[in-house]
Amino acid sequence: MDQLSAMRVFVRVVETGNFTRAASALKMPKTTVTNMVQALETHLRTTLLNRTTRRVMVTTDGALYYERALQILSEIEELDGSMSNSQTQPSGRLRVEMAGAFADLLVIPHLCDFHQRYPQIQLDIGVGDRLVDYIAENVDCALRGGTPTDQSLVARKVGELKLRTYASPAYLQRFGYPKHPDDLAKNHISVGYLNATAGRVLTMEFCRGEEVVEIAPRYALSVNDARSYLNAVVAGIGIGQVPGFMADDLVERGTLEEILPEWECETLPLYIVYPQTRHLSNKVRVFVDWLAKLVQGLKEPHRLRDPERNTPQPVLA
Template identity: 50%
Template sequence: MDQLLAMRVFARVVESGGFSKAADALNMPRPSVTKLVQALEAHLQVRLLNRTTRRVALTSDGAAYYERSTRLLAELDELEASVGNARVNPRGRLRVDVSSTLADMVLLPSLPGFLARYPDLQVELSIGDRIVDLVGDNVDCAIRGGELEDSTLVARRIAELPWVTCASPDYLRRHGTPATPDDLARGHFGIGYLLAHSGRVATLDLARGDERLTLRLPHRVLVNDAQAAVVAACAGLGVVQTLRFMAQPHIDAGKLQPIVEHWSGSPLPFHVVYPQNRHLSARLRVFVDWVAELFAQHPYTRPA
């Protein structure tokens, strides 16, 4: 048995949720995947997986082995990436956690250029708004907005993105165009946005110089996705406060119109964050550099 290969196959079975999906991802015959995992269990003399006809699940021994083995595999990958030709041509898999909006509007459209530059890299995007445990979920890095709370992560600030408050021309024809926050607070509806980390509805935060205001507009529509909030505003369902890069394509198309422009929220910092034990990875280093370059050059994310 090739123990290192068996460990990699076992990890992929766990991550994909089944033998067939792991075989497809690894481009291996399913019987080979099954035999490698069985051989690993025989070598360790423990059962790693409970199998049913519909799914596989880790045993307690399997969960402990998966956690330790994936860290070992990551360290081996980093060791290979840190020597020789890997510094020039990094290779291997890179797992990145990112919000759906950043993935759709910024990363994915530009990713072909990155992969052309580094053809031996494979990028796996974990897309969602929940805060993942980078170490526990075996994620190499994440792109996060806001101030950071986890001091155990290494962070590189890549941008400070401005906010914009806007509504559709149709909505403004029906409700009037507010010139001040007081106008906005009287007779206007917001798009309710449910924050994933707190379960609360986001407030509308405005700033002008040293003045700070927080408004809670009534809403008739509540969503839990930032891009859906922008789409709802385009449909005339209310006022939305969102990051400028998300709204700008719709502003350019005439679907949204900025309002109370002299009042805006404080710019939102964005960072690439990664666990401290992965800072030597060549593939991680080139990705972080590329993301910083991308944000600096992207027409909707670079500083105004």
Template identity: 50%
Template sequence: MDQLAAMRAFVRVVEAGNFTRASDTLSTPKATVTKLIQNLEAHLRSKLLNRTTRRVLVTPDGALYYERAIRVLADIDELDSSMASSGTLPRGKLRVEMPGALASMIVVPALCGFHEAYPDISIDLGVSDRQNDILAENVDCAVRVGELSDQSLIARRISSMRMVTCAASSYLKKFGEPRHPRDLQERHHIVSYFRPQNGSQVPFIFCRDGERIEVVRNCIVSVDEALTYVSAIKAGLGLAQAPLFMVRDAMKTGALDPVLIEWDPDPLPIHVVYPPNRHLSNRLRVFVDWAANLFANSGIDRPLTT
């Protein structure tokens, strides 16, 4: 039995939650993964997993073995990295997840530079505003916007994203400009953003001189993807709070106008997150450092007045 392969297969099944997803992320036939686990259980003379028709449950012995196995695998990965020549560039594949707007407007235009610096690293870039389960889907790291909901992940803050309340010039000509956040509750249309993972509506937040007002109301359209959200604003469907870096050019041309500028929405933090039980490989380390430098110089945190 290849005990190391069996150990890696077991860890993947536990993290993925089932054999099918584990085999997909390992690029290994499901039958092979099943056989590896069976051989491992026979070798250990202990039941590690309880299988049902719908899911896989970890036994108490399996939970103990998993905690030790991830440390052993991390030590092996670190040993492999330490034995590599200091002059050798990192190599291998990275699975990275991030929102579509950040990918298309900031990361992808700069990827040629990353490839020139690290030609032996390939990137599988998953693009979605939905926050995936990075453990279950074997994601190396993810870029997340907003406050982090999963405190178990290791997080590195790399920037913040300025927000602005705005509307199409055509909309403001028709409905007028709001003078106070309360006006949005009374006589204005709203373009809303809802969280893809649970469908909850993201409220508008207004801050001024220590006062904080939260506005949530029915809207004529609500979307769960940032690029479409900005398109809805430009179409004149209503007032919105949008990432400033996405609408700055439209404001320069006069297609969109900022409103309630004295009520500054809270900037949203941006983090790179990765699982705590994964060894921070050289390829992941250089990508995280590159992403941090990229976002620090992207202007995404520039205020409206600059």
């Protein structure tokens, strides 16, 4: 038995859901596909697939074997590619984890450009801001906001996002406009962002010249997802701080207003992280470089400030 070929066949059966589609994709007779999987099961002395007349179900052992086989085949593919000038045209599956807001508002709107540059890369994006088992889940890298604290990960900074402070018109009609960051801790309600790793709600930081203010927000709601956080601010539940690119369209539509514009907020660093046990493959490298240029190309909105109302006004041409 050619174990490597059998491994490839088994992976394709799992991905297609049955032997017929796998045989078609591999351009092999169905009987050959069936025999190779059976030979692999005999070699491993375990059942990888449960067959019925209508479908194929992966067993517990089969699911574990699939994840490891996928990782091994990916590494072999990367090794082969490095010997055949894949630096100029990287290829293969790239599994990336990132928060939903980064996926929806930053990465996906620009993916046509990425695929035009690298048409042979198949990008799988896992959406969420959770702890990832990179090896078991076959994740190549993750895009994370904030400075990483996990010493087992290699982190490469790809840029910074400037935070701004926002509230909805409905909220401001009820509570008025804060004149100083201290007002947020005394007379206003914020939406709390819960850092899942630290297990606490993040503070808000403001800077104006030499004056620096850090407050623990008074909140009625805290969430650990950026999209939910932004939606809560839009709903008028409280004041929030988000990167400008997430709120620009909402400000233009009048759904959000920037408040305390004369105060600078902290910046949110963006990192690509991956496990130390994995080398930085060509496909990961080109994605990181592309993402770094994308973040650096984000333009800060230029607005004149109206001190009487404390909200941004459009620049007049």
